[in-house]
Amino acid sequence: MKLRLSAKLLQTLGPWRNAPAWHIAFSGGLDSTVLLHLLASLANTETLPPLSAVHVHHGLQAAADAWPNHCQSVCERLGVPLQVMRVHVDPGASLERAARDARYQAFTGITGAGEVLLTGQHRDDQAETLVFRLLRGAGVRGLAAMPVYRALGGGQLVRPLLDVPRAELEDYAHEHQLKWIEDPSNVDLRFSRNYLRHRVFPTLTERWPQVVSSLARTAEHLSEAQGLLNELAQMDLQAAHQPSPFAWLPxxxxxxxxLRELSDARQRNALRHWLTPLTRLPDSDHWAGWNSLRDAKHDAQPIWRLADGELHRCNERLWWLPCAWSEFSHASVSWPHPRNPLELPGNGQLKCIGEPPEGPLVVRYRQGGESIEVPGRGRRDLKRLxxxxxxxxxVRGRLPLLYQGEQLLAVPSLAGLWAMPPGDWQLHWMPQTCDQGLS
Known part of the structure; x- marks a missing residue:
């Protein structure tokens, strides 16, 4: 059995054999204990990336305080370095989800460029995930359940045991006399997954002995279907990725x-694909917000509020504004040395091109009623411009305005809002980029 399971593991991990490092998510439970033992044993005969283990301590129960010591002793016996990470779990409607979010946030932080985080989920976990999401009314993306690999941090999360039944892991653990932690919360039927594992699946297995394998196979079919939907979304989005008239806006x-030319189903599919890296997706009922945004009058500027930001429609273009977009100060900022760029708190950078005016300058934001002298046009209302x-x-509320005393001297050129005479100075604004906290 050891050779069969080891060979299967090596085959699955083949694409990542040249990774800079393999990190093993080590809870101390059965699944991760078997995975750690398998990899530590293979490292004695195979050339593998450097191995290390990571134990995340959630602090949710008193029994968990002893688990880091157990994990440390296991790792010392196997010669694998261990990192213990303590996380804070935000209380909420779902403790399971909150703990998972905290755990994966920690995993993301340690997974460097090209590195791999390995977790011990197995075929039974896959089947439980499928049923759990089916009962929540998930679509194809959700019912595809857990992928073998996905992006995480700077590298990849890989689940190399996803095609292995739990019974095979138990046999391996008993054969090698492994000791593992039995989490008391795993028998608490208040948690949905525990209810499925201890009440639902035994009943299903009694009637359909191959139910776990069948459900895992269904998840594979749905994953393939989701792959086709992703390809369709990429085709549909290609036409919508047209250059913006405001290319400077990041x-x-x-x-x-x-998008309007597509059927409603293809619109939703394309938007799901586009929004997935930007925000948690809405459930079916909340997609009515997309219809309202799409069908609003031409001169309207509707907003669809989602979990991690807002989708705006302006001049027949969709704009994604992450929550951080609104996190900047409207306070005035002095600019004593306008020959040097000015960092605006939460709002990018401002600089003068050419020779700026002398005297104390201040950057303010719009209050309404501003007017400015435009070359060749006289004094014009800023709102109309x-x-x-x-x-x-x-964008208009974030537009930095340059004042000398009470006189509005300049508005950022914004890639040519209006022409300036040759040789005159201009004010250029480089808004906050996604790299500076907008993603």
Whole structure:
């Protein structure tokens, strides 16, 4: 059995044999104990990336305080370094989900470029995940359950035992006389997964002995179907990725017209694909918000609020604004040395091109009623100028205005809102980028 399971593990991990490091998520339970033992044993005969183990301590029960010591002793016997990470679990409607989120946030932080985090989920876990999500009304993406691998941090999360039944892991553990932790919470039927594992699946297995294998196979079929939907979404989004008239604005955006030509189902599929890396997706009932945004009057600027930001529609273009977009200060900022760039708190950078005016300068934000001298046009109302430029409304409140005393001297050129005479100075604004906290 050892050779068969080892060979299966090596075959699954073949694509990542040249990774800089393999980190093993080590809870101390059966699954991760077997995975750790398998890899530590293989490292004696095979050339593998450097191995290390990571134990996440959630602090949710008194019994868990002894688990880091157990994990440390196991790792010392196997010659694998261990890192213990303590996390804070935010209370909420689902303790299971909150603990999982905290755990994977910790995993993300330690997974460097090209590195791999290995977890011990197995075929029974896959079947439970499918039924759990089916009962929650998940779509194809959710019912595809857990993928063998996905992006995590700078590298990949890999589940090399996903095709192995739990019974095979138990046999391996008994054969090698492994000791593991039995989490008391795993028998608490208040948790949905425990209820499925201890009440539902025994009944299903009694009537259909191959139910776990069948459900895992169904998850594979659904994963393949989701792959086809992803390919379709990429095709549909290609037409919507048209250049923005505001290329300097570092926000994800799409042209709306190509999406309008698709059926409702293909619109939702394309948007799910586009929004997945940006926010947690809404459930079916909340997709009515997309219909309202899409069908609003032409001169409207509707907003669809989602878990991690907002989708805006401005001038037949969709713009994604993460929650961090609104996290900046409207307070005035002095600019004593305008020959040097000015960092605006939470709002990017401002700089002068050319020779700026002398005297104390201050950056303020719009209050309404501003006017400015435009070369060749005289004094013009700023609101009207911005309307002419079709600048999206959500940007206007962040637009830095340069004052000398009470006189509005300049508005950022914004890639040519209006022409400036040759040789004159201009004010250039580089808004906050996604790399600076907008993703």
């Amino acid at each position: 926000l994800p955006n799409l042209a709306l017209a190509p 911005l309307n002419e430029s079709a600048l999206p409304g959500f």
